[in-house]
């Protein structure tokens with residue numbers, strides 16, 4: 676049978692272990708939302724149709740209004756589009772630091788392989 680003194684020591688040790696575990700969990704819990712928020716943050720801004728780089732390739736936000744576009748072609752099905760499937764906008768390899776509208780189009784459109 677343990678003495679009262681040894682039970683106090685054991686309880687203190689258990690408490691310290693639980694506090695350490697809680698601190699680790701708290702760090703993990705508070706870290707994840709910040710990480711997820713950073714990953715899903717606002718992201719790069721949309722490129723404007725009036726941006727000189729966009730004008731150079733005749734970028735438009737609505738492929739239906741594009742002149743010279745192959746019917747059905749748009750940013751979402753372009754090989755240079757880097758947005759997630761089903762996203763309304765995403766990065767494009769020819770506009771670093773900007774995003775394009777998935778329904779957009781430009782003269783650099785290339786079919787996906």
Ligand code: SF4
Pocket residue numbers: 734749750751753754755756757767768769775779780781782783784785
């Ligand atoms: Fe859209 Fe493709 Fe042109 Fe980029 S290269 S703007 S994804 S059509």
